[in-house]
Amino acid sequence: MDCVKVGRLILQLRKEKGLTQQQVADQLHISNKTVSKWECGLGCPDAALWNELSDILGADILVLLQGELNPNRPDIGKIDKAKFYVCPVCGNILVSTGEASISCCGRKLGPLKASPSSEEHKITVNKIDMEHYVTLDHPMRKDHYIAFAAYVHDDRVLLIRLYPEQSPEFYLPGGKRKGILYVYCTSHGLQKYPLRL
Numbered sequence: 410m411d412c413v414k415v416g417r418l419i420l421q422l423r424k425e426k427g428l429t430q431q432q433v434a435d436q437l438h439i440s441n442k443t444v445s446k447w448e449c450g451l452g453c454p455d456a457a458l459w460n461e462l463s464d465i466l467g468a469d470i471l472v473l474l475q476g477e478l479n480p481n482r483p484d485i486g487k488i489d490k491a492k493f494y495v496c497p498v499c500g501n502i503l504v505s506t507g508e509a510s511i512s513c514c515g516r517k518l519g520p521l522k523a524s525p526s527s528e529e530h531k532i533t534v535n536k537i538d539m540e541h542y543v544t545l546d547h548p549m550r551k552d553h554y555i556a557f558a559a560y561v562h563d564d565r566v567l568l569i570r571l572y573p574e575q576s577p578e579f580y581l582p583g584g585k586r587k588g589i590l591y592v593y594c595t596s597h598g599l600q601k602y603p604l605r606l
Contacts, residue, residue, distance in 0.1 A: 413450030414476025420448040422466040436465050469510065491561050492520035493591060493599060502557050502593075504566055523591060523601040530592060530600055539583035545592065547577045553596045560604075562588025 423433055423444075430448070434441040437458055446452045454462055463470045494503040496513035503511050503518070511518045526532070531546040547555050551573040560567040560581050569579045581590075590602040 410453055410474060411476050412447070412453045415453050415473065416448045416450040416476075418468075418473060418476045419444075419454075419462075419466065422468050423448075426466060428465070433462075433465060437461055469512070488561060488564055488566065491559070491566050493557075493559060493593065494518040494520055495556065495593065500556065502568065502570065504559070504568065506566075521593065521599040523599045526592075526600050526602045527597075530594060530597070532590070532592070532602055534581075534604065536583070537580075541581040541583060543579055543581055543590070545577035547594065549573055549575055549577055553594070556593045556595055558593075559591045560588055561591065562586050 423430070430441040430444040434444045437444075439458070443452075447454060459470050459473065463473055466473070488506055490507060492505045492507075492509070494505070494511050494513075495501070496503070496516070496518060498514035498516065501513050503513065505511060505520075511520075533544045533546075535542045535544075543558070545555055545558075549555065549571070554573045555571045555577045557571060558569045558579060560569075563586065567581065571577060571579070587603070587605040590604050591599055592602065593599050
């Protein structure tokens with residue numbers, strides 16, 4: 410571990426948060442001289458402090474240990490590049506609109522790869538008043554079900570959470586537009602359906 414790089418990053422993040430060395434030290438129950446020593450590169454935080462330090466500074470522990478931030482390129486508004494992530498432990502569903510470092514339950518998550526729609530997961534879209542009623546021909550058992558559907562179009566992502574033993578159906582807003590419907594099956598993964606509503 411490069412204590413000089415780690416110290417520079419701690420200094421940068423502390424200033425971004427508008428905190429003094431004393432405020433960081435008070436939250437960690439250590440002396441402000443210890444924080445000063447880190448920032449000068451004369452030592453690194455004790456292993457027992459990393460979790461709390463990452464919370465205080467609002468940074469991922471791995472980023473702190475590496476001592477450098479690698480910012481993504483700015484999001485240029487390509488919502489059709491949305492990426493979906495599902496935590497294998499708790500089932501959280503996360504979405505990013507560009508490159509991102511996503512983690513949940515202590516595990517780094519990779520984006521789901523969408524495969525083309527299949528006959529096995531047939532969808533039906535019917536227009537009802539000003540909305541579109543979508544139904545999926547799919548089992549909704551506890552061991553095999555649709556966990557979410559996401560409709561991506563124009564400047565938005567509409568995420569619909571579904572649960573076992575619930576009917577696999579939902580409404581999409583009306584209007585004429587084309588977009589992509591993503592459907593995540595717990596057994597078969599993410600599938601992609603181009604739609605023109």
